[in-house]
Amino acid sequence: MHIPDGFIDGKTTVTTAALAVAGVGLALRQVRRTLPARHIPMLGLSAAFLFAAQMLNFPVVAGTSGHLIGGVLVAAVLGPSAAVVVVTTVLIVQCFLFQDGGVLALGANVFNMAILGAGGGWMVYRGIQAVLPGPRGRLTALAFAGWISTVLAAASCAGQLAWSDKVEWRAAFTAMVGVHLLIGLGEGVISALIFAAIQRTRPELMQSTEPTCTGHRWREFVRYGLMVSVGMALFVAPFACPWPDGLEAVAEKLGFAQAATKPMLPALAPDYAFPGIHSAPLATAVAGVIGAIFVFLLALLLARVLIPNRSAPVSAANSRP
Amino acid sequence: MKLHLLEHRHAQLNTIIHRAPAELKLGGGLVLIALTVLIPATIPGWLAFAFTFLALVIAVSRIPPMFLLKRLLLLAPFVLGVVALNAFRPEHRAQWPWLMGRSTVCLLTVILVSNTTPFCEVLRVLRRIRMPALLITTMALMHRYLFVLVDEAQRMSRARASRTFIVGRRWQWPVLATVAGQLFIRASERAERIYAAMCARGFK
Numbered sequence: 001m002h003i004p005d006g007f008i009d010g011k012t013t014v015t016t017a018a019l020a021v022a023g024v025g026l027a028l029r030q031v032r033r034t035l036p037a038r039h040i041p042m043l044g045l046s047a048a049f050l051f052a053a054q055m056l057n058f059p060v061v062a063g064t065s066g067h068l069i070g071g072v073l074v075a076a077v078l079g080p081s082a083a084v085v086v087v088t089t090v091l092i093v094q095c096f097l098f099q100d101g102g103v104l105a106l107g108a109n110v111f112n113m114a115i116l117g118a119g120g121g122w123m124v125y126r127g128i129q130a131v132l133p134g135p136r137g138r139l140t141a142l143a144f145a146g147w148i149s150t151v152l153a154a155a156s157c158a159g160q161l162a163w164s165d166k167v168e169w170r171a172a173f174t175a176m177v178g179v180h181l182l183i184g185l186g187e188g189v190i191s192a193l194i195f196a197a198i199q200r201t202r203p204e205l206m207q208s209t210e211p212t213c214t215g216h217r218w219r220e221f222v223r224y225g226l227m228v229s230v231g232m233a234l235f236v237a238p239f240a241c242p243w244p245d246g247l248e249a250v251a252e253k254l255g256f257a258q259a260a261t262k263p264m265l266p267a268l269a270p271d272y273a274f275p276g277i278h279s280a281p282l283a284t285a286v287a288g289v290i291g292a293i294f295v296f297l298l299a300l301l302l303a304r305v306l307i308p309n310r311s312a313p314v315s316a317a318n319s320r321p
Numbered sequence: 322m323k324l325h326l327l328e329h330r331h332a333q334l335n336t337i338i339h340r341a342p343a344e345l346k347l348g349g350g351l352v353l354i355a356l357t358v359l360i361p362a363t364i365p366g367w368l369a370f371a372f373t374f375l376a377l378v379i380a381v382s383r384i385p386p387m388f389l390l391k392r393l394l395l396l397a398p399f400v401l402g403v404v405a406l407n408a409f410r411p412e413h414r415a416q417w418p419w420l421m422g423r424s425t426v427c428l429l430t431v432i433l434v435s436n437t438t439p440f441c442e443v444l445r446v447l448r449r450i451r452m453p454a455l456l457i458t459t460m461a462l463m464h465r466y467l468f469v470l471v472d473e474a475q476r477m478s479r480a481r482a483s484r485t486f487i488v489g490r491r492w493q494w495p496v497l498a499t500v501a502g503q504l505f506i507r508a509s510e511r512a513e514r515i516y517a518a519m520c521a522r523g524f525k
Contacts, residue, residue: 005423005424006427009359044463045463045509048508056478085456089459097440167403190501194505
């Protein structure tokens with residue numbers, strides 16, 4: 001998802017750079033104010049960890065493999081502002097040392113992956129955790145937020161490319177979001193598995209770092225909410241609103257886009273058309289909501305598998321002293 | 322995955338390009354990239370000029386061209402993907418060569434700058450242009466411990482591979498996730514030791 005140089009034009013470069021500077025500046029201020037000094041090296045080490053963890057390839061099928069992206073995982077452990085700083089650092093170092101993502105496109109990449117990915121993902125994480133407390137709810141929230149953050153970043157990336165008139169919005173959106181709906185599933189599962197593994201061995205690690213941002217939570221919520229809505233309003237909404245019914249025609253013209261569309265649609269809504277709903281945007285929205293609910297149920301199931309019901313063995317152990 | 326990219330770095334050569342001040346190289350690279358991205362397609366002479374200039378720099382800095390070619394090919398997938406998406410817009414077909422040329426110039430510029438400038442010099446320049454200190458500290462620490470943690474991850478996967486003869490498909494992901502989780506725990510323990518060492522040396 002790293003955009004190279006030459007793919008976004010002047011106006012997009014300037015807009016995304018301004019948004020990225022504002023977001024990272026706010027995150028830095030927040031970190032300086034709330035993160036205890038002894039956790040400062042943890043930021044650099046988390047960035048190095050994300051990079052090293054990306055070398056572990058999780059095999060999928062037939063030779064393909066996925067790896068951790070990790071913004072939401074870091075946000076769950078260190079808080080959203082620290083995660084924005086960590087992911088931004090990773091992106092800058094990747095840009096300079098590995099030429100992954102362009103120099104002028106750095107603003108766009110930071111906005112998509114650090115601010116939307118980590119910050120927006122954290123909002124989803126906290127929101128679900130407020131409804132579903134407990135360790136199981138935490139894992140559900142993490143898995144679902146990992147998926148959402150990947151899809152959000154992909155949609156914004158497609159919007160930026162389309163705004164620069166480099167690709168056609170519908171083709172870019174179907175290809176990018178379609179692929180990242182699947183990649184996001186992997187990201188959610190990997191994040192939850194790693195989080196569960198850390199919690200199993202060092203539960204106090206989470207508790208020692210997490211409460212550093214208490215008291216500022218609502219402010220961070222407002223801040224990242226604002227950032228995410230500005231991003232969506234600028235990069236996604238202008239294209240998504242006049243959603244034409246020509247989607248099918250384009251998808252037919254592009255053989256691969258047809259394939260890419262498939263995972264985007266849950267089996268219930270094969271043509272974006274629900275009985276009784278005739279407006280295309282509404283049908284798309286309904287399909288999106290159903291897809292999200294489906295993934296949320298998967299996340300619940302994952303959390304249930306990862307944290308089995310221990311009440312039975314405990315009572316058995318107690319009854320047999 | 323990407324580690325081999327770091328192993329053949331050519332920052333150790335001693336040519337006039339390597340010795341040039343980092344400010345000049347970073348600033349020049351940025352200007353070249355900005356001009357290449359922002360100049361409209363109606364001035365075709367610009368790309369030719371940029372390529373000639375880069376070829377001159379490559380010749381003077383004695384970086385092997387094959388190495389550059391390999392790096393460029395590794396980075397091509399995104400470019401090719403966007404070109405493929407453009408293939409379905411007949412009216413934009415004329416844009417491709419321009420788009421390809423443009424992104425090649427930008428990539429070559431960054432590859433050249435990063436292979437002739439040590440990372441600590443880059444950090445020094447960033448500090449001079451008043452980048453927030455916290456971000457620079459984080460970048461410096463990340464760059465310092467990147468290789469340590471990558472080595473650690475590889476040692477752990479090797480140890481895991483030597484202990485499990487056959488991993489069932491079902492268990493592959495949980496086992497890999499345990500390795501990654503352990504890596505995070507070790508990273509955070511290392512961070513605590515680093516903080517103690519920083520304090521001992523008069524941090525803050």
